[in-house]
Amino acid sequence: MNLHKNMPKIGIRPVIDGRRKGVRESLERQTMQMAKSAAQFLENNLKHSSGLPVECLIADTCIGGSAEAAACAEKFNRAGVGVSLTVTPCWCYGTEVMDSDPLIPKAIWGFNGTERPGAVYLAAALAGYNQKGLPTFGIYGHDVQDKNDNAIPDDVQAKLLTFANAGLVVAQIRGKSYLSMGSVSMGIAGSIINEDFFSDYLGMRNEYVDMSEFIRRMDEGIYDAEEFETAIKWTKENCIEGVDTNRKEIQSSRECKNKEWDVVVKMALIARDLMIGNPMLEKLGWQEEALGHNALAAGFQGQRHWTDHFPNGDFMEAILNSSFDWNGTREPFIVATENDSLNGITMLFGHLLTNTAQIFSDVRTYWSPDAVERVTGFKLTGEAKDGIIHLINSGPTALDGTGQQSKDGQPALKPFWEITKEEVKKCLKAARWFPAEREYFRGGGFSTQFITQGNMPVTMSRINLIKGLGPVLQIAEGYTVELPSDVHEKLNQRTNPTWPTTWFAPVLTGDGSFKDVYSVMANWGANHGAISYGHIGDKLITLASMLRIPVNMHNVNRNLIFRPSVWNAFGTEDLEGADYRACKNFGPLYKKIYI
Secondary structure, three states, X not given: OOOOOOOOEEEEEEEOOOOOOOHHHHHHHHHHHHHHHHHHHHHHHOEOOOOOEOOEEEOOOOEOOHHHHHHHHHHHHHHOEEEEEEEEOOOOOHXXXXXXXXXXXXXXXXXXXXXXXXXXXXXXXHHHHXXXXXXXXXXXXXXXXXXXXXXXXXXXXXXXXXXHHHHHHHHHHOOOEEEEEOOOOOOOHHHOOOHHHHHHXXXXXXXXXXXXXXXXXXXXXXXXXXXXXXXXXXXXXXXXXXXXXXXXXXXXXXXXXXXXXXXXXXXXXHHHHHXXXXXXXXXOOOHHHHHOOOEEEEEEOOOOOOOOOOOOOHHHHHHHHOOEEOOEEOOOOOEEEOOOHHHHHHHHHHHHHHOOOOEEEEEEEEEOHHXXXXXXXXXXXXXXXXXXXXXXXXXXXXXXXHOOEEEOOEEEOOOHHHOOHHHHHHHHHHOEEEEOOOOOOOXXXXXXXXXXXXXXXXXXXXXXXXXXXXXXXXXXXXXXXXXXXXXXXXXXXXXXXXXXXXXXXXXXXXXXXXXXHHHHHHHOOOOEEXXXXXXOHHHHHHHHHHHOOOEEEOOOOHHHXXXXXXXXXXXXXXXXXXXXHHHHHHOOOOOOOOO
């Protein structure tokens, strides 16, 4: 995306015992090789959501004291390092070589070897970081390695990737914007923009435009007219219009529908330009508009001040959230329907952690096995045997959510650079664009309709704001479910059949919020959820700990949970309570600075 910030880098700090005349000299090669191995591993296994490679930067020298630590910090600051990884096989002078930038996520990898006490340093260093209020992740291999072993054990690899992946998200969102296009939608609390949340917890700013800006840009031609012609041609050729299900007396004429298509395509162009700018607008004489709002995520109010009179934003939201459009495959934009900023930010988390498009849905209906059998005569089996949740919403579900992409022969959502032209065609073919239901959308427009393929591992998540507590994160890992077509039709016809459906079966633990599917639905904190491909709950938990956002509901395997080591000081049995206490103690990442 054309945003005004370079991609953050990972800085690697090889720290060493500073004693000369034998000690340091014997460790230089091994220590620097650790840094090089870590850099190579991370660069080979991580990419930014834009498709650009992740770059690692290593300190010019091993760091044996405060002077070299300062030189490293200066180099990293100039180069745009956003994540800090310290590596060592030996004892070091903890507070003298530490990284003290309070805003950069940090971890220490202490080599598990017997020749030098890397583990002793790791423990001492973490104690120092904890004492100074700088939460740091500790990484220590399970098995002892020989000193000349440059391999990174599997357990260390997993922690390095989890830490670096989440740390890059923290670094990438800092300084970016959330663009509110419109204001509050139908009293939905998530569309009441809470600037303290964005500034204190995310380091983001808030930008605002009234929806009348869309009208101005359409009326005054503030968009690329040539691209519009390409876009409308592509849309007519690839976006299959569904049957008009409205009563005949309120159906639009063909001429009116054609005009609505023109409007919704222009809305997509304009929303994108509002988010990231467009150099073509400057050539057309619109220098200010060409800049955009540096927005990594946005939301469109739509209902009702726009949709009671103008075509809805469903096409705009769905196509922007997808990994492709008339220009080919490209990084998805994150656009929340009904300007639900909290779901939009959760979608942003999922996108940056997975590099894939996101599904935005109402968490609409819990269907028990008994209810399904009563209504359809069908008995749920497999992942769905304990019941399913109907995820459905009118517009912003990315077309990737059809599940028509594949990985290892299974339906999947993939980074845009892995999606083939044939998969794009399949996604488009699986979707229909139904004329909007006039009872909902008096101004017309078109709503996306498709059914998500089954058997995909997915994670549903959501941030909620609680008075007196702040933000909390909810996570539910599970699977998409494919029902027989006649069963789907009977259930789907009971709600809005012109919208996209994802049938979701959460993984149950038998306890608490995951005692059964009903409990998941009952404990979900809002009407919306963000759905990501893959089981990424552990990644979300790590990211949340970096941002000091507690997790109040999840079904992630306890062995996969990776938080800063200081979280252990707040309790090792009740991990949920410890998380709350730690987040409260350290406070929002950008509100207070602990040194």
